[in-house]
Amino acid sequence: MVSRSVNSVAPSATISLLARENELRAQGKNIISFSLGEPDFDTPKNVLEYACNEMYLGKTHYTPSLGIQELREKIAEKYRKENNVSVNAKNIIVTPTKFALYISYLTLLDPGDEILIPDPGWVSYVEMAHLVGARPVYYKLNEKNSFQIDEEEIKNKINKKTKAILINSPSNPTGSLFNMNSLKILRDIAIENDLVIISDEIYEKLVFEGKHISIASLDGMLERTITVNGFSKSHAMTGLRAGYLIAPQELIKYMDNVQQHTLTCSPTFSQYAALKALDDNEDTIKMVNEFKERRDLIYSGLSKISIFSVIKPNATFYIFPRFNYNGKNSMEMANILLENLNISVVPGIAFGPSGENHLRFSFSTSKENIIEGVERLQKLI
Ligand code: GLU
Numbered sequence: 296m297v298s299r300s301v302n303s304v305a306p307s308a309t310i311s312l313l314a315r316e317n318e319l320r321a322q323g324k325n326i327i328s329f330s331l332g333e334p335d336f337d338t339p340k341n342v343l344e345y346a347c348n349e350m351y352l353g354k355t356h357y358t359p360s361l362g363i364q365e366l367r368e369k370i371a372e373k374y375r376k377e378n379n380v381s382v383n384a385k386n387i388i389v390t391p392t393k394f395a396l397y398i399s400y401l402t403l404l405d406p407g408d409e410i411l412i413p414d415p416g417w418v419s420y421v422e423m424a425h426l427v428g429a430r431p432v433y434y435k436l437n438e439k440n441s442f443q444i445d446e447e448e449i450k451n452k453i454n455k456k457t458k459a460i461l462i463n464s465p466s467n468p469t470g471s472l473f474n475m476n477s478l479k480i481l482r483d484i485a486i487e488n489d490l491v492i493i494s495d496e497i498y499e500k501l502v503f504e505g506k507h508i509s510i511a512s513l514d515g516m517l518e519r520t521i522t523v524n525g526f527s528k529s530h531a532m533t534g535l536r537a538g539y540l541i542a543p544q545e546l547i548k549y550m551d552n553v554q555q556h557t558l559t560c561s562p563t564f565s566q567y568a569a570l571k572a573l574d575d576n577e578d579t580i581k582m583v584n585e586f587k588e589r590r591d592l593i594y595s596g597l598s599k600i601s602i603f604s605v606i607k608p609n610a611t612f613y614i615f616p617r618f619n620y621n622g623k624n625s626m627e628m629a630n631i632l633l634e635n636l637n638i639s640v641v642p643g644i645a646f647g648p649s650g651e652n653h654l655r656f657s658f659s660t661s662k663e664n665i666i667e668g669v670e671r672l673q674k675l676i
Contacts, residue, residue: 303425308418308645316639327668329656330639332467332613334531336585338568339578342530346568354563360555361547362389362539363563366570370539373573378499379512380522385544389561389569390554392497392525392538397423398553399493399521402546403459404429410493411452411460414647415615417467417495421647430456435649438606438617442469444477449484459491460484465498465507468615468646468655470590470608472505482513492520497538500529500579502610503587511541518543529579530572537565537572586612589658589665596669597656600676612659615643617652625651636671 312330319326361367367384374380390398396419404410406428412420414433424431432452436442449460460481464473473481485492492510499507511520525538538561542550554560590607593614597603603616620628625642632638632654643653658665 300428304422324637326637327664328639330641332657333533335659336531336582338532339575342568342571345571346564349567358560358563360560363566366566369573378509380509386541389539391536392523395523395540398550400427401553402550408458409456415650418645420461442471444480446480461493463495465610468613470611470613472610478510486515494522496524498611504609526569526572535565535568537569593658593665614656615653
């Protein structure tokens with residue numbers, strides 16, 4: 296009954312872990328969750344009040360499929376001012392970030408085409424390729440190279456079928472940022488081989504050290520970059536599914552067709568929330584300051600546990616230590632932590648072959664939980 300493409304898709308490790316945790320909680324277990332990547336903060340009140348008010352004023356109907364014009368203009372302005380990318384409203388489609396990626400895949404990739412995916416990289420990049428019948432090809436980001444781009448590695452993976460390279464900086468799961476050198480290597484390769492870059496910038500606001508650079512701001516990249524971004528992580532509003540994509544205008548009309556025949560438009564309420572969120576940097580700054588303190592706490596805690604070797608993440612709310620424990624692989628290790636210590640983490644293998652022997656801890660949880668989690672881990676050792 297099931298199509299080949301859907302049959303080839305594995306469940307999302309991150310989303311299915313949430314269900315397992317909830318089951319264990321229902322059994323009365325005191326689970327500390329380091330698994331899911333969503334801010335544990337409340338959505339800023341001013342954002343909610345504004346969106347609710349708009350709903351009461353009647354904004355509960357369809358919007359144009361591309362999104363409300365005011366929001367598209369404001370997103371373009373943000374990218375011009377903050378990211379140095381010269382776009383206007385015509386380049387923007389308002390759509391949930393995950394769906395923005397899916398629209399990008401559908402628009403660019405025919406069955407059999409190849410897309411380069413970071414390894415380690417977020418769990419859904421690969422499976423979305425399977426969904427559209429394309430072939431995901433991993434490019435390795437080496438921790439010894441601070442997860443920067445290795446030119447030869449990318450060049451070796453390109454062939455006639457390669458259509459696009461996906462990048463994610465700041466990175467889930469490593470918490471690293473691509474430096475200018477990595478971006479220039481990617482730019483040169485993309486231009487030389489006539490490839491599109493899909494740049495997932497969803498963690499751009501959650502940076503502790505260093506600077507996020509949008510690859511679309513580099514010379515020659517505007518016409519071959521699709522940027523996806525959103526408000527889930529920057530404004531703790533994952534459930535509102537508020538995001539957008541930025542693409543060259545000639546792609547927008549095709550992407551709009553996909554949106555029209557699938558989603559129709561982003562939920563109207565979320566679009567108004569997004570409009571307000573674009574004015575609200577204060578809440579994001581507070582959240583980032585707290586994440587930074589937690590990053591320091593979990594980094595110093597895990598660094599003291601002998602089975603881990605830890606790189607300090609410069610961004611996001613993820614830390615991705617390597618472990619060495621009685622020959623266990625990451626799936627076995629995550630199970631040990633869940634069943635024996637009531638700690639939930641994502642096994643590194645979920646992020647690609649180079650993720651093996653790593654665990655992803657999301658420190659989007661209280662300092663008390665971080666301290667308690669580290670204590671439980673110390674007991675195991
Ligand atoms: N992106 C987050 C994560 O990696 C949220 C869950 C998801 O969409 O996979 O945990």
